[in-house]
Structure formats: structure tokens, C-alpha cells
Amino acid sequence: MTQSPALLRRLLRAKDRMDQAPHEAWPVRRLAAVSATSEAYFARQFRLAFGLPPHRYLLSRRIERAVALCRDTDLPVTEIAYQTGWSSLGTFGRVFRDITGQCPGDLRGTAPAQASPGSTPECILRAARRPDLTTSVSEKRQCEGAGTTEPQPTEVP
Structure with missing residues (x-):
């Protein structure tokens, strides 16, 4: 299953935020909000896109x-x-x-x-x-x- 370019951009946005401030708390809820997705969907798609x-x-x-x-x-x-x-x-x-x-x-x-x-x-x-x-x-x-x-x-x- 391939991910849409729009979803990948949103996932990259969350990944970039973590890279910019790794010392901050990044619960899935916050990352999902950055990506404009639900928490469970974000977690599954992030793992699918980045392997972790x-x-x-x-x-x-x-x-x-x-x-x-x-x-x-x-x-x-x-x-x-x-x-x-x-x-x-x-x-x-x-x-x-x-x-x-x-x-x-x-x-x-x-x-x-x-x-x-x-x-x-x-x-x-x-x-x-x-x-x-x-x-x-x-x-x-x-x-x-x-x-x-x-x-x-x-x-x-």
C-alpha cells in the first residue's frame, strides 16, 4: 500500500518538528495534530513511512x-x-x-x-x-x- 504525497508531506512535517526540538515532549496526540490526522492513523502511517x-x-x-x-x-x-x-x-x-x-x-x-x-x-x-x-x-x-x-x-x- 503506497501513501499519498499529501499524507507523506504531513508526516514529514511532524518528523521535522521532532528533529527541530527533540528535547520537547512529543506524544502521539501532539504529532497527530501537527499532521492533521487521528492518533492511531498517524502512528500506523508514520511507522509505514519511516520504518520506526x-x-x-x-x-x-x-x-x-x-x-x-x-x-x-x-x-x-x-x-x-x-x-x-x-x-x-x-x-x-x-x-x-x-x-x-x-x-x-x-x-x-x-x-x-x-x-x-x-x-x-x-x-x-x-x-x-x-x-x-x-x-x-x-x-x-x-x-x-x-x-x-x-x-x-x-x-x-
């Missing part, structure tokens, strides 16, 4: 920004958590570690990946470093607990 549910997309953007702040600034981890939209430092640290495999403080010691001028566009480098959230954080935790690396395939209707 809206919450996971937002989570990936927040963690991507947090990784950059950890590597490129001397801000305290608490400040990074608040700047990237987390109200709980504990939740931030746990989710950050679950997604990246490292604690925010441990990431400070790594050097940022820099390309030589003109070799690779910055947008490509950022996309390559973007966290993989094709599975939920809870699914990743279950796999680690079971000693496997891949979640069991689930059928999407």
Missing part, C-alpha cells in the same frame, strides 16, 4: 544528540540528559547504555569520528553513527538476559 514508530524515532534522535554532546563537550552528564529531553538521569543512563553499549561517562574518552575534508558528507557520517532502534530497548534487554543477540522475529500485520 514515532517514539523510537524520537528516542534515536535524542540518543544521537546525547552521544554527540558526550563526545564533543565537557558538559556534565546530568546537563546532557536534561538538554536531550530526559527528566530522569537514571532512565537516561540506562537507555543510553542499552542502546549504545556504553555508559555516557565512558563515552567521553572516545574521540569523535572525523572525516577528512571533502571525503564524506556530515549527514552520511551522522546516519552511520545513528543508534539502531529496529528493536525496542526492552526486546534488547530480553535478548541479553536470554544470552542471544537477535530478537525472535515477530510478524507485523
